[in-house]
Amino acid sequence: MVKADFVTGLIFFALGVAVVVESLRMPRFEGLDVNPYTAPGLVPGILGAIILMLGAVLFVRAARAGGWRLAERTPDAQPFLADPGARRLLLAIALCLLYAAGLVGRLPFWLATFLFVAGFVALFEWPLAADRSDRLRRVLFAVVLGALISAATSIVFQEIFLVRLP
Amino acid sequence: MAENLAMLGQALLGFMTPTALFHVAWATLLGVIVGALPGLTATLGVALMTTLTFKMAAGDAILILICMYVGAIYGGSRSAILLNIPGTPANAATTLDGFPLAKRGEAGRAMGIATTGSFLGTLIGIFFLATIAPVLAEFALKFGAFEFFWLAVFGIVISGHLTALDDPLKGWIAGFLGLLVAMIGQEGIHAYPRFAYGSTDLAGGIGLLPALVGAFGFSEVLIVMQQPAADVVRIATDRVIPRIRDILRYWRTVLRSGVIGTAMGIIPGVGEDLGAWASYAAARRASRERDQFGKGSIEGLMAAET
Helix, strand or coil: CHHHHHHHHHHHHHHHHHHHHHHHHCCCCHHHCCCHHHCCCHHHHHHHHHHHHHHHHHHHHHHHCCCCCCCCCCCCHHHHHHCHHHHHHHHHHHHHHHHHHHHHHHCCHHHHHHHHHHHHHHHHHHHHCCCHHHHHHHHHHHHHHHHHHHHHHHHHHHHHCCCCCC | CHHHHHHHHHHHHHCCCHHHHHHHHHHHHHHHHHHHCCCCCHHHHHHHHHHHCCCCCHHHHHHHHHHHHHHHHHHHHHHHHHHCCCCCHHHHHHHHHHHHHHHCCCHHHHHHHHHHHHHHHHHHHHHHHHHHHHHHHHHHHCCCHHHHHHHHHHHHHHHHHHHCCCCCHHHHHHHHHHHHHHCCEECCCCCCEECCCCCHHHHCCCCHHHHHHHHHHHHHHHHHHHCCCCCCCCCCCCCCCCCHHHHHHCHHHHHHHHHHHHHHHHCCCCCHHHHHHHHHHHHHHHCCCHHHCCCCCHHHHHHHHC
16 A cells, blocks of 8 residues: 555646646736735645645655555556456456447447447356357347347437437 | 524424425425436425526525425435445445445335435434524534645545555545545636646536536446346335334434534535535545445445435
């Protein structure tokens, strides 16, 4: 925990510094004869200073508890990736990113949602299938579920609630 | 004060017609569904209902809107307890104690407590609304910028103490980081786009709903996906109707949370979520079983929902 705190404290310190620098760069509107307290950089500057201080406290606390010994017992990437839970997690993140960044803007919403839901369910159920017919059944279930969910969300939000979907 | 209560009684009698009760039934049911779905909030439900109730008589329309709102705030506790994803921002505090209770197999009991707490809280709110609302409204209108500032600082400070009572540093970092993320977008006075770097989407700021669904929903989905496909927890027998003993034991918590919730509601600009968090924090400080909080404490659940 102290190693994570050490690095995190450093990161928050850097973030605080970046925010303070950025808020100092914001215009102060002096020429327009405004109240100096309404400068846009005031609140981010204060928040940046606070995060800077809190990050420094975290960093110092972790450093005192011996967190600077970063090299000892660092786990490699290899055993992490071999863990099936970690692989599932990365797959889920990758699929969601693909849907949000890749599919939604470019395809019509119902198509993108159908592909995403069907693909997600099928990919995660694939290793659980016992044999060929079971696998086929699960993929069919994924396709039906995807179609249902895509149709339901599109119809409910666009026709009943009159909300625009991307 | 007495004539206010008399007027409340008269209005209640006026609503005892079959059509009004039918409206109450379907509006509350729809509200519970809307509240239980993460991403749809109570305010959104009310907004969507206004299009439907536009043509109706004023009394019926307000009845439907209020039932929708109450149903939605309560409905969020369902997904909060069962899925660890709060349905509305007001139920974020319910996840802390409701979900551990559900994991222990006491989901029915948790839902019963949430329902009862919500009902009692509504009763307390109605009582205060009928009796002292005009006076309190005048007081609340005097709330100025100073008071809002202190309220915001109060929210951040209790976020620290809620995460870990003895070491609030990380909670404070999280709170101030949240405030910093809220800085993205055009600021209120000069409309100068802060931290937008030329992107119009960022200049609009980060919406509350996407952040809420992302922080709670997305993380819960990822956590669940990481675990191997587990069997659904089949709870065969569990009491849903709460034991009277449970409720009577925590009557102080109920009263305190009801009052805090009403006070937070009267202050303009403060949302229902701060009411939930403030009553949770107050209950934790005053409780005799405070280490149970966060691990499935009935008192915490009661405080958060009332």
